[in-house]
Amino acid sequence: MSATKDIRLMKGNEAFAEGIIRAGCDGYFGYPITPQSEVLEYLSIQKTKERTGMVVLQAESEIASIHMVYGGAGCGKRVVTSSSSPGISLMQEGFSYLAGAELPCLLMNVVRGGPGLGTIQPSQSDYFQAVKGGGHGDYKMIVLAPASVQEMYDFTKLGFDLAFKYRTQVMILSDGAIGQMMEKVELDEQIPRLTDEEIIKKYPWVTTGKTSDRERNYITSLDLNPARHEILNRKFQAKFKKIEQNEVRFERIDCDDAEYLFVAYGSSARVCEKAVQLGRAKGIKIGLLRLITLFPFPYDEVARLAKQVEGILTIEMSAGQMIEDVRLGVNGAVQVEHFGRLGGIMPAPEEVLNVMEEKFIKTKVYA
Amino acid sequence: MLETLPITKEEICKPENLVYSRTHLMTDAALSYCPGCGHGTIHRMIMEVIDEMNLQADTIGVAPVGCSVLAYEFLNIDMQQAAHGRAPAVATGIKRLMPNKFVFTYQGDGDLAAIGTAETIHACNRGENITIFYVNNGIYGMTGGQMAPTTLPQMKTATSPFGRNVETMGYPLKITELIAMLPGTYFVTRQSVHTAANVRKTKKAIQKAIEYQKLNKGLSFVEIVSNCNSGWKMTPVEANKWMEENMFPFYPLGDIKVPK
Amino acid sequence: MTEEIIIAGFGGQGILSMGKILAYAGMMQDKEVSWFPSYGPEMRGGTANVIVIISDERISSPILNQFDTAIILNQQSMDKFEDTIKKGGLLIYDPNGITRHPVRTDIDIYTIDAAYESSRMKSSKVFNMIVLGGFLKLKPLIDPEHMHLGLEKSLPSRHHNLIVENEKAIEKGKEIIMPKYLLN
Numbered sequence: 001m002s003a004t005k006d007i008r009l010m011k012g013n014e015a016f017a018e019g020i021i022r023a024g025c026d027g028y029f030g031y032p033i034t035p036q037s038e039v040l041e042y043l044s045i046q047k048t049k050e051r052t053g054m055v056v057l058q059a060e061s062e063i064a065s066i067h068m069v070y071g072g073a074g075c076g077k078r079v080v081t082s083s084s085s086p087g088i089s090l091m092q093e094g095f096s097y098l099a100g101a102e103l104p105c106l107l108m109n110v111v112r113g114g115p116g117l118g119t120i121q122p123s124q125s126d127y128f129q130a131v132k133g134g135g136h137g138d139y140k141m142i143v144l145a146p147a148s149v150q151e152m153y154d155f156t157k158l159g160f161d162l163a164f165k166y167r168t169q170v171m172i173l174s175d176g177a178i179g180q181m182m183e184k185v186e187l188d189e190q191i192p193r194l195t196d197e198e199i200i201k202k203y204p205w206v207t208t209g210k211t212s213d214r215e216r217n218y219i220t221s222l223d224l225n226p227a228r229h230e231i232l233n234r235k236f237q238a239k240f241k242k243i244e245q246n247e248v249r250f251e252r253i254d255c256d257d258a259e260y261l262f263v264a265y266g267s268s269a270r271v272c273e274k275a276v277q278l279g280r281a282k283g284i285k286i287g288l289l290r291l292i293t294l295f296p297f298p299y300d301e302v303a304r305l306a307k308q309v310e311g312i313l314t315i316e317m318s319a320g321q322m323i324e325d326v327r328l329g330v331n332g333a334v335q336v337e338h339f340g341r342l343g344g345i346m347p348a349p350e351e352v353l354n355v356m357e358e359k360f361i362k363t364k365v366y367a
Numbered sequence: 368m369l370e371t372l373p374i375t376k377e378e379i380c381k382p383e384n385l386v387y388s389r390t391h392l393m394t395d396a397a398l399s400y401c402p403g404c405g406h407g408t409i410h411r412m413i414m415e416v417i418d419e420m421n422l423q424a425d426t427i428g429v430a431p432v433g434c435s436v437l438a439y440e441f442l443n444i445d446m447q448q449a450a451h452g453r454a455p456a457v458a459t460g461i462k463r464l465m466p467n468k469f470v471f472t473y474q475g476d477g478d479l480a481a482i483g484t485a486e487t488i489h490a491c492n493r494g495e496n497i498t499i500f501y502v503n504n505g506i507y508g509m510t511g512g513q514m515a516p517t518t519l520p521q522m523k524t525a526t527s528p529f530g531r532n533v534e535t536m537g538y539p540l541k542i543t544e545l546i547a548m549l550p551g552t553y554f555v556t557r558q559s560v561h562t563a564a565n566v567r568k569t570k571k572a573i574q575k576a577i578e579y580q581k582l583n584k585g586l587s588f589v590e591i592v593s594n595c596n597s598g599w600k601m602t603p604v605e606a607n608k609w610m611e612e613n614m615f616p617f618y619p620l621g622d623i624k625v626p627k
Numbered sequence: 628m629t630e631e632i633i634i635a636g637f638g639g640q641g642i643l644s645m646g647k648i649l650a651y652a653g654m655m656q657d658k659e660v661s662w663f664p665s666y667g668p669e670m671r672g673g674t675a676n677v678i679v680i681i682s683d684e685r686i687s688s689p690i691l692n693q694f695d696t697a698i699i700l701n702q703q704s705m706d707k708f709e710d711t712i713k714k715g716g717l718l719i720y721d722p723n724g725i726t727r728h729p730v731r732t733d734i735d736i737y738t739i740d741a742a743y744e745s746s747r748m749k750s751s752k753v754f755n756m757i758v759l760g761g762f763l764k765l766k767p768l769i770d771p772e773h774m775h776l777g778l779e780k781s782l783p784s785r786h787h788n789l790i791v792e793n794e795k796a797i798e799k800g801k802e803i804i805m806p807k808y809l810l811n
Binding site for chain 1: 372382394423424425426427430431436439442443444446447448449450453456457458459460461462463464465468485486489
Binding site: 270276322350 | 650651659661690780
């Protein structure tokens, strides 16, 4: 092992927590919920106030957490909250206000099974909520889907960068499996927190106290003038369009010669990666398109691959949510099927390979 | 009649005759409040104190949802508009990350004592070093006069048209007395702005609250019992009289918790 | 080399920490590793299990239902995982508390009397390290030097005085593990 690299074995939740510290986070506000309580626990034991000056506060609820984030974000600070599905539902009010006020922040959902209290086991059934909205109004947020503990770490810095680049919320959509598992993580150097002076210089819109050299700043999502409010909403849409043009991220695994394709993200993509290996060992040319950004969605890449392959199988721990976007990208060019496990059960590699064979390959032989 | 006046307007409006001017911390925007409403006076009092204490560059205010949702249009300071009831959480986020700033929320009774009860109580209980200005008029003014958590027993509103029946609609909430019990609050007072004398008292309370925040003493809470002549369906004069006769006996004015 | 292992038993037996020490030691030996626990109420006294993968290559799925090795420490886990071992794979179990012994004939089965041995060593805490020693005897994936580093990394520094005791337990496990057919 290289002596210069700082490599550790960490849980996904811990890697996220260490990631936000090192990415120069100013404040974390959160409320305990399984399976992501390690985030707040880790930050608490790290004595972040002494380490970097970062504020960590356990709020009275997820609702309070997200509005504390709003307050900090309005001051141009790098602020974060994290939760799991039921808590994220509570935060939707805040997400909508953050979108309306165009405040940058980093959010994480370590998804567990629902609806309701559901289960604490991993799930991917919050895709629609994260990607299509959740709160009221026409808005989107950038959604990053880590598939490894390293990505739980890496996406913190990426998330802050994107959040401030576009003045938008960035959500890391993880799940109980990625949050709870341990893998190797390579850590970067500490990025210093910005000083108030640096923040004021970089972000002229922040509320830090009105000085005589500028007009007052205010953060709001309200505009009762319909004409102005339409212009504001068009501006939001233009921003989301720009994000769609610039920020699509995905990973192609064995796609070049693939005849059959898995599309998956997060821990399901890891399962599919193994299934690709098992399939190829049997002589079936399978590839995997692993989504890294869920919004923006890689419609173009899906469309390209749809022309190449004979069948697409989406694997999600849900009743089939992402498949709707895959079908939009495919636009009828090839058959798209879904396989998912519910209730907190993770599919096994053999299981998804078997489904691929059943749905596309065996039927082909008999056709 | 004008031409018979012994002196002209120009002669009167001279700097040496100036006895009062609006603080420059109020913007030029016309207030959206109903004539007779206390909000304008309360806005002005807070801005005057911030101005006198030279705190404009250090102040971040938080506006609620309610009649004062547009407070940032009228106050010439940096402000954030919060979701309904969440102002104490927003202010917590601001103050924790900008501890040297003067941070206040400005909230009505529906915002603070109904939908935002949890945020209010926990910000108070944590002793957040912020100041809460709480305007209590016993009704939801902005949405058109519905029953509030503070609506008095038997009081008629749009959603208690036959009077508030406490057996089915619950009792008015004395949240100020409630939060005064919490160790995190430092200074808790109830004032009004319906007479010049009361305005002066309110201003003193605002001054104290800001001083205490400067000294990192914890949360200061200034309730201002105010009228809502539109919601109460009275003239401003009648509303003030009704407030004295009905609101003050239930919400008595004065300091509730003062530093020892 | 890729070794896919399930460790399963009661919460409190040190299942998760055994997996963690193994994964840490693998990492210190420059292997790719993953550690995937069961979590939740199970952590609080019910059954607990963890999947540990140690590999020379990038690890694809951290979640599996077929294993090279199963280390089984209670009856429920025996019932659940005996059939998940790959043909030719390895099953290690502590016979203490086992009422239905494994029946598969297409895998190697070893027993380790770790509960008895740890009580003899007057330290129930080293139970899991005895079991781990037994595993390392049969699958020497990690050398002692890196096991030491793994222990150092995964134990908080206030517990570093216990490393020697843990290493002794690992050595004891290597001594006492035996093929099931010798069990009578």
